[in-house]
Amino acid sequence: MEVGFLGLGIMGKAMSMNLLKHGFKVTVWNRTLSKCDELVEHGATVGETPAAVVKKCKYTIAMLSDPAAALAVVFEKDGVLDGICSGKGYIDMSTVDDETSTKISEAITAKGGSFLEAPVSGSKKPAEDGQLVILAAGEKALYEEAIPAFDIMGKKSFFLGPVGNGAKMKLVVNMVMGSMMNAFSEGLELADKSGLDPQTLLAVLDLGAISNPMFRLKGPTMIQGNYSPAFPLKHQQKDMRLALALGDENAVPMPVAAAANEAFKKARSMGLGDKDFSAVYETVRQFKPSSS
Numbered sequence: 007m008e009v010g011f012l013g014l015g016i017m018g019k020a021m022s023m024n025l026l027k028h029g030f031k032v033t034v035w036n037r038t039l040s041k042c043d044e045l046v047e048h049g050a051t052v053g054e055t056p057a058a059v060v061k062k063c064k065y066t067i068a069m070l071s072d073p074a075a076a077l078a079v080v081f082e083k084d085g086v087l088d089g090i091c092s093g094k095g096y097i098d099m100s101t102v103d104d105e106t107s108t109k110i111s112e113a114i115t116a117k118g119g120s121f122l123e124a125p126v127s128g129s130k131k132p133a134e135d136g137q138l139v140i141l142a143a144g145e146k147a148l149y150e151e152a153i154p155a156f157d158i159m160g161k162k163s164f165f166l167g168p169v170g171n172g173a174k175m176k177l178v179v180n181m182v183m184g185s186m187m188n189a190f191s192e193g194l195e196l197a198d199k200s201g202l203d204p205q206t207l208l209a210v211l212d213l214g215a216i217s218n219p220m221f222r223l224k225g226p227t228m229i230q231g232n233y234s235p236a237f238p239l240k241h242q243q244k245d246m247r248l249a250l251a252l253g254d255e256n257a258v259p260m261p262v263a264a265a266a267n268e269a270f271k272k273a274r275s276m277g278l279g280d281k282d283f284s285a286v287y288e289t290v291r292q293f294k295p296s297s298s
């Protein structure tokens with residue numbers, strides 16, 4: 007099966023690599039061309055533009071940073087729209103808002119193509135291990151066609167109905183995650199400042215009702231001050247911003263998420279946007295480990 011893949015950042019690289027390793031023929035494109043090299047070493051072909059990739063492949067997947075990137079890759083010259091036609095599908099797995107996704111869907115379908123949004127839960131490691139949770143919405147037939155690829159990239163796929171529902175579900179999930187990360191950071195600092203061992207706090211949390219993989223994975227590295235990016239903080243703040251806009255649209259009060267968004271903005275202002283989102287800890291942290 008020939009699949010196109012646009013966007014080889016942290017997630018796109020891992021996801022397209024998995025497709026290659028499982029026998030898919032993959033044609034890749036990335037704005038910064040050098041990021042294609044490693045994929046080529048594993049058998050990928052490079053398309054010169056998004057349009058060239060779409061022209062070559064029955065369906066094309068995109069994994070791009072934000073709404074501006076998702077729109078640029080579709081609407082700019084030599085973009086997806088210049089290659090799409092009847093019989094071809096476009097699957098955008100980037101985390102964007104429903105307005106962006108709807109705009110892309112309308113443009114693709116106006117040219118006879120089919121569209122699916124399919125943002126994912128799970129980060130770098132689940133992407134490498136094919137353990138993502140896929141939140142698809144849009145054209146059901148394209149969803150069914152893409153299941154073999156989804157089964158490789160993910161551990162579970164949901165079909166959530168019309169375009170927009172996948173984007174909204176993803177924003178709700180990441181809004182909860184970003185708020186939790188801030189509460190967790192405050193807890194680590196409170197433990198430390200009140201004379202408790204943060205490592206013991208991790209052990210206690212892990213045995214109780216709020217035990218979860220995020221605290222288990224991020225806690226030890228946060229204590230070390232290691233923020234090597236799996237999920238860049240600038241993307242988490244983008245998701246908080248988009249989730250708050252969704253709350254605004256639906257008149258849902260979200261004071262906790264709003265405060266969390268401010269903390270992520272503060273972290274960006276401290277130059278931490280390209281670090282892992284757990285670096286939001288630095289906005290409350292006073293004790294610095296000697297290794298940082």
Ligand SMILES: NC(=O)C1=CN([C@@H]2O[C@H](COP(=O)(O)OP(=O)(O)OC[C@H]3O[C@@H](n4cnc5c(N)ncnc54)[C@H](OP(=O)(O)O)[C@@H]3O)[C@@H](O)[C@H]2O)C=CC1
Pocket residue numbers: 012013014015016017018036037038041069070071072074075078079099100101102126127128129130236237238241242
């Ligand atoms: N990392 C994670 O844990 C997760 C991320 N996500 C979401 O997945 C998406 C990708 O995330 P991730 O891989 O971490 O991000 P990265 O920042 O690592 O990669 C972003 C990608 O978008 C491309 N890009 C950015 N701007 C443009 C543009 N204007 N035109 C064309 N391409 C552009 C980049 O190209 P270039 O290389 O040239 O900069 C790169 O390929 C985001 O929407 C994110 O929110 C979802 C789940 C988990």
Ligand SMILES: O=CCCC(=O)O
Pocket residue numbers: 101126127128129180237
């Ligand atoms: O969008 C990023 C999500 C990261 C995760 O689910 O661990």
